[in-house]
Amino acid sequence: MRADAPGPPGHKAVLDAADIGRAVTRIAHEILERTRGAEGVVLLGIPTRGVPLAARLAECMRRVEGRPVPAGSVDITMYRDDLRLRPARALGPTDLPPGGIEGRTVVLVDDVLYSGRTVRAALDALNDLGRPRAVRLAVLVDRGHRELPIRADYVGKNLPTSQQEVVRVLLTETDGQDAVLLSQSPPGGPSHRGRRRP
């Protein structure tokens, strides 16, 4: 029942704010369960929208466990495999929590898992930042169509899509509201070029 769901016309809301909240809470619990109370866990969001998601997960885990869980961000722009295909773009922030990632269990957090290329780039970036004990992946939406042998450990919502569709995650911190929208990509290809600015 999402007739009043937010978002521009032509978009179908797949998740609303309450759904996103529940998904984040569930993922937080799953991480706690599998890491025995987030022992040695560092949450690293991939800019742009992975960063607020990582912060929400950390906050949720702190409430449950009663102690802070370190969260930060890792920018992957310089490690992308498609840099040469488009003009150089602005960088996102890389903020490691104090203590770094050496010997920790890093949970990468992103909004949408699609081709897997962003995650591959993030793994390369981590490699230059230290040597984590293990790396896990948490995503709000897994929309399929992987191009690399990568899978998520924690998924908010599996969303079967066609490659013609566009999945758009909106978060209050970056977009003023929480929603996941699905729409058809306009004929003639993408109308927007990616832009990232901290």
Add this chain to the structure above:
Amino acid sequence: MNRHLISAADLTRDDALLILDTADELARVADRPIKKLPTLRGRTVVNLFFEDSTRTRISFEAAAKRLSADVINFSVKGSSVTKGESLKDTALTLEAMGADAVVVRHSAAGAPHRLAGWVRGSVVNAGDGGHEHPTQALLDAFTIRRHLGDRSGADGGLDGLKITIVGDVLHSRVARSNVLLLSKLGAEVTLVAPPTLFPVEVSGWPCATGYDLDAALPKSDVVMMLRVQRERMNAAYFPSEREYSRRYGLDGARMALLPEHAVVMHPGPMNRGVEIAAEVADSPRSTIVEQVANGVSVRMAVLYLLLGGQGPASSPDGSQDESQDGSHGESGEDQA
């Protein structure tokens, strides 16, 4: 951004802010265990230096190497230029080597501009005669922003900051580039020098001018001392170094006239005891060593934005959007 960086005037305010923001992120690479990014792997940067330089050449070399570019250092001593090879023939040689960027320093103003017409890669001006030195201006703006950014505009500019540039304006490419860039970023720039060391065209520059350093200091947020370029002076521009130093040198007593928060800058190399006293150069208010470190970050940003993508970066102007494009798996910004 343009394909080349020849003049600070080539940069829009948004371009400059994009470079500074990028440099902010890249500066943190220096704190990491592995001070290297793979971004320019397989790209070749040629350092073409027709004039002596230590810090600028090393700075560009470090910047290119931290981005994993291949660096070829071409200094005129020991090259065919001493045998009389022309700039154009040198350019064609570089072209044949497949240089993706040429960082050029030349004693003749306009040499980088000419070079840009002959090579396919990007040309970055690392100082041409008395004309311009845009990356120096960028690193100065970066340094100022790091110290005084909280006193200026919200968008990361230098709005409202009062910057006094002192000394040999006539021979200074640093002064010209700084006036152009800093004023574009919103700073109020004042040049202070003896009348003989102002260029004729200074009245057309976007800055104020003055002859009295002591009057300018109390209202300056930044004072930037320029080197007295003795090697370019074949006439007497002032009676003696001692007199110059008395009127236009920054010593401890003059530094005390500055507001509490003000910083002292110098592009280097310094003539200690002439334009700047040793006690000032070594004081905690001096950003001189920091400027060198910032130079690497800013030059990394310039090289990345010129060479990192398919073409030069486009600065954000509102026409772009954060959204991904669904039909291309690899290009969606947020589509992992």
